[in-house]
Amino acid sequence: MHRRRFTIRLALLGVALWLAPQVATAQGKSLTIFAAASMKNALDDVNAAYTRATGIKVVSSYAASSALAKQIEGGAPADVFVSADLTWMDYVQDKKAINAETRVNLLGNKLVLIAPKDSRIGNATIGEGFNLAGLAGDGRIATGDVKAVPVGRYAKAALEQFGAWAAAEPKFAMADNVRAALLLVARGEAALGIVYKTDAMVEPGVKIIGTFPEGSHPPVIYPVAATATAKPDATAYLAFLRSPAAKQIFEKYGFTVLAAKPTT
The missing domain is CATH 3.40.190.10 (Periplasmic binding protein-like II)
Structure with a gap:
């Protein structure tokens, strides 16, 4: 009986030792998001929801899209860029600083x-x-x-x-x-x-x-894309931004969601 208990304890210890590095790896993962200053409240909530769902930490840097685009061009270690207009996303795309295939128009504003x-x-x-x-x-x-x-x-x-x-x-x-x-x-x-x-x-x-009436200025559009140096986890994060959970948060803060993940 004692021998059996000892064997079980050894097995459990082995599982614990195997799981420890896996958990540490998940906890050690992080993504850095460069986002337009106007997104702070909504994106903070979205990021918190993403971390709860995945265990991946999200660190956001908020500033004017122009400043963030220049930083990305200069090699700042961002994984995702969310601009408050198309012009600055076009700018970093022209500089080949983003992965153009991941670019979508995510949100609208007034x-x-x-x-x-x-x-x-x-x-x-x-x-x-x-x-x-x-x-x-x-x-x-x-x-x-x-x-x-x-x-x-x-x-x-x-x-x-x-x-x-x-x-x-x-x-x-x-x-x-x-x-x-x-x-x-x-x-x-x-x-x-x-x-x-x-x-x-x-x-x-x-x-x-x-x-301001629609048509009096270019539409306020927020495009999003992974940077050229983004970590692999950025792909799943971009998908989460288009999820029903993220859509609910963005709409609560007054954004219009332009790109939504199909529900199938």
């Missing part, structure tokens, strides 16, 4: 005009003849750098469409990314801001006072 929560500025009708400069009064208007940051590019395109850019340009405070612009408005350091709908939804210190 461009909105915001003011501090306690502002006396009411709802604005955005269209032809829109007087943004007059609406701002003596205050500043915050958005991303119109020369590089996607939200700033979208904003300038829309304002030019309505003939409002020339008068409003001197009032603009250009931020490094959309979340920095959002913060300027939330703190009352800017009277108005142009950000994405999803940003306004997660910041209690601001209110949406207008939505």
Whole structure:
């Protein structure tokens, strides 16, 4: 009887010794995601769900798509890139810094005009003849750098469409990314801001006072792709971004899901 117990214990010890390195290997895996600043809240939740499902740690770096694209071009160790516009994904693709075969248009968003929560500025009708400069009064208007940051590019395109850019340009405070612009408005350091709908939804210190009409600027599209140096696990991560679980999270934060994994 004692001999049998001893044999069982040895077998269990052998299994434990075999499993230990397998678990350690799974726990040691990680992915690095470079993503547009506007994705932070939603992608943090998606990443947490992915880690719970797979045991693989996900580390995200959030910034303006322009800055991230330049870092990827320079060899930064990212596995996946999510841009807030097509231009910067095209840029890294031209530099052969992503795996073009993995590229998909993942999400859509809307461009909105915001003011501090306690502002006396009411709802604005955005269209032809829109007087943004007059609406701002003596205050500043915050958005991303119109020369590089996607939200700033979208904003300038829309304002030019309505003939409002020339008068409003001197009032603009250009931020490094959309979340920095959002913060300027939330703190009352800017009277108005142009950000994405999803940003306004997660910041209690601001209110949406207008939505830019579709067609007034290029569609706000978030493409995603694995980088040219991505780890093999990036393939499964990209598939998870298109899963029903991820779709539910993205939609909760106000994104429009453009690419969804077929349910079969």
